[in-house]
Amino acid sequence: MFLVKKASLLRNLIAVVGGFSIMATAIMVGIRVLSMKGVTHNTYLTNTEAIDHVIMGGEILLMCIVFFLSIKYKKYYAILLSLIGTVPVLWMDLSGNAVEGFAHLRVDFLSAVMILIVGIVGILICIYACGYMKDYHHHHTEVADRSNYFLALLFVFVGAMFGLIVSDNLGWIYFFWEITSVCSFLLIGYTRTEEAVNNSFRALWMNLLGGCGFGFALMVANMHFGIANLSQLTSIVPRQNMFVMVPVTLMAFAALTKSAQFPFSRWLLGAMVAPTPSSALLHSATMVKIGVYMLIRLSPMLKGTFTGVMITVIGGFTFFAASLLAITVSDGKKVLAYSTISNLGLITACAGTGTTEGVWAATMLILFHAVSKSLLFQTVGDIENCMHSRDVEDMHGLIIKLPKLAFIMIIGICGMFMAPFGMLVSKWAALKSFVDSNSVWLVLFLVFGSGSTLFYWAKWLGKICTVIHQSYELEDITPRSEMISLVPLTSMIVVMCFAFPWMSDHMIQPVLNEAYHKNIPNVIGGSDVVIMMIMVAMIFIIPIGSRFLAIGKKSKMTMSYVAGVNAGDDRHYIDSFGKERPLYMSNWYMTDYFGEDKLLAPSIVISAIIVIVMLIIVVGGAF
């Protein structure tokens, strides 16, 4: 439908109305499931022949798209990977080796939580995209305006996400999995520049590789175990049947590629070339969350196994290395990308431990990360539209230049690392789960990683908070449709801070009960909740209080101290010849020590070795 409509008011209207109706449905479904305590809806669709044929056709179609574009851009390796992934699965389906008779759909608490995330955050991003793409093409005249196609892809993507979350049949999950891979490939390549094409193919081959892993897992599950759905696979007790770890490991491997862990994180960095809504969508709500969603599903199986240990090591290592790398980059979106990778590493590590606290922390992290990160991406996109730069250094004094956006940005960044906000609470639970599972290396990765996380966020925050004298306010050209997306997300962060004990009780605990098939004690204690509430309250009371108490009203305003030669605006000084010179203090990036050229290659090599070792030992050891 979007393909037909020209860029117009009508299109925006349809997108907004359609988006909100999807969101409303998602919220309704989510709340209904959450309010029904402990009921899992397994749906077996009897007449699935038609749907199965559609899915098969879809898989062939996806393969054809990959074929066509690979030949067009002469990247033949993608064809190979696509063939390896798709053909065996098709053969299995056609030759009747696929198992029938299990539930196709399943809506449980974890699905409900994910539906809420995708429904709210994903749709808000789509709405944001309507306004954004107009500005984007206004600034980038060299890129052909295909924004209808772009919007359509975004909605297809979100649709695939919903499909993936509610499916229980492995074949269906595989189909949606491949849709997201190909969609992200098309989104990244949107601008059709050489860089975009290269990056999109990198994303494609990495994700197809993961898809191959998933495909093989699917085959093993079907043909060896006679199981066609995920919930049954995860209910096998691994100690009784070691061979079950083979499909689990392969699926975990696929999850690693999807959630961009080292050594597969370069596709996520490359995804930066695409317009902002797609990076927001890829990074916050959908693409990368599929991987960790899958890991959380598998998490009870991973506890105490070799695969689990390896997954946690990769996750912990990614958390640490990516946060060091994030220090060295000044491109706002790149900082966000590295921070995404590092946070996903943490989620992966949490899920890999397989403990209840680990899953609790992982689910919490997914929730908070989705909201904060999509907000940050969108704000950076708006700032870029207003200032024509997304460099952190250019955000110097943003609080004066673009106060509204700066305020939103500050809340977003605080949500990522400050104490009473959600991410840190989850980190706290993560630390507890690591200590309980006795994984020393993971603890070390986490503590050193959080040190560097603090560094790169705080210096960004500092740049925004700088007040420049005699600066002027820039024109805020953020359209209202983008504000429709930004304002709810901002308020969600704040509300979630207050609501997290409730969320823990009503959203996360049921997920745990369900995953472990028993009632488990509360992860977070009562007195801690009270203390955290006090902290959140203080954050909001201090600014208001200081305003009412008129603190500092009597203070005298002076210039900043520049050794007595301040030229009057803190940005110039008078040199020894009496001339005015500009003065600017940049942040520290320490590229000589943690630069991308120094750290990226070694960390990819190290993590690649870990992944290969994991696959060889588990898959090879089973035969």
Place this chain on the structure above:
Amino acid sequence: MAMTVLKVALYILLAPILGGLMEGLDRVVSARMQGRQGPPLLQPFYDVYKLLAKQTTVVNSIQILFVIAYLIFTIFTGSLFFGGGDMLLVFFALSMSEVMMVLAAYSTNGPYSALGANRELLQMMCYEPMILLVAIGFYEVSGSFMVNDLIKVDSPAVFKIPGMLIGFLFILTIKFRKSPFDMSTSHHAHQEMVKGLTSDISGNNLAFYEIAEWYDQVLMMGIVAMFFICKNPVSIIVAIVACVIFYLMETLIDNVFPRVKYMAMLISSWVVILVAAGTNLLILSVLD
């Protein structure tokens, strides 16, 4: 409950007095080490009194907000600790208050403040891992993050986690802004970047900052004491003696070492943390 309130109230009232005396002692002892008579013991109080009496100059009004937030969060952190709260939460609140101070410096847009803020952030990056590890170390000892549970253990924590103590003492030098690592701001005149972090803070705000530092010092010494306190009441005396010894040791280090470059600080602190605390943790996990 009443006990907790009493403890917190005592901390809020007594900590600035104790912290000021500690700083005064530090200055007197430093002066004696250099062959000078030095200021009176109560000098820090005179300083803060003077600062409160002076006019406050600011570069912008956000600055005041951040400095006050720094003070309040530091007091909050200390209250949480002395009230027997969760160790990890204490440290998260601590890093939050530090970030407030950094933002106060950033917001001024002064070159010396900005440099001080960057250096302060680097210092935080150096000591943050160790601070979290200390909490984990205490958890290994008592099986709980709550301070209240930890003071009831059978034998002092230091027997089980001596490596943690070494690491913590190392970062204490950074935290107290003592000489090899007093990069972001320092108590001395020999500063190549004026006063760094506090360059553009004056009058009342500087007084608030000083008071917050006192609270912070008492909190840090409280954590050192935690290594020695156990069920036995005698251990409290041991802890106090240990605190005094370690505090004077920091003064000595301050007077003996010249300042290092920031990379030397980062590498040395991380190596010490990894070797001392990391090995300690590894051994504990093997023993379990």
Place this chain on the structure above:
Amino acid sequence: MKISKSPWVLHYDGSSCNGCDIEVLATMTPLYDVERFGIINTGNPKHADILLLTGGINAQTAPVVRQLYNQMPDPKVVIACGICSCDGGIFKDCYNILGGSDKVVPVDVYVPGCAVRPEALIDGVVKALAILEEKRVKVKESMKQGYCTVDYSKIAVRMKAEDYDPATQYDAVLTEEALREQAEQKIAQTAKPAPKPATPAAAPAAKPAADAAATKEGGNA
């Protein structure tokens, strides 16, 4: 408790031959040890109570001295150290020397000597402390009037070498006290004390202060 128990000093070298500066530093050595009186050499005008000037003032240093003085919070005193700083000394007739420190900032204590002796210097500081205490009482009273909210941040002293005219330039430049008098007059003119007095417009060598963003900042707490 008197605030004079903790005087923090900012030392600035106008154009001294470094003789006096060495003596200033000598007061901090174990022999004289001014920290006995709580005196600290801060090197930051925003923390300082006493501005200690050595050497005569020249075209290069005049604006700097004034800016440092303006950045010091009230109450504050200025000590001219050594004969050059008192009235120009042996450099008085040099083409580039304006004269003593009192050409640019109001000096409270003059400590002559070439070079100044540390004992005399300490004596001068002790004298300055009495003045500091006096000024503090005054400031306390005037703070009640509320004129301290005057936004001085826009008053930069811009001076280039070619602007230099020893005869007129610096006597005409208003010191902060003069600025404050102007502000006081302005307050007196209006019936009730204005919450946000305007920046004195008549300040020579001042930058135009009409800046929306900064004015807004001034009003926020």
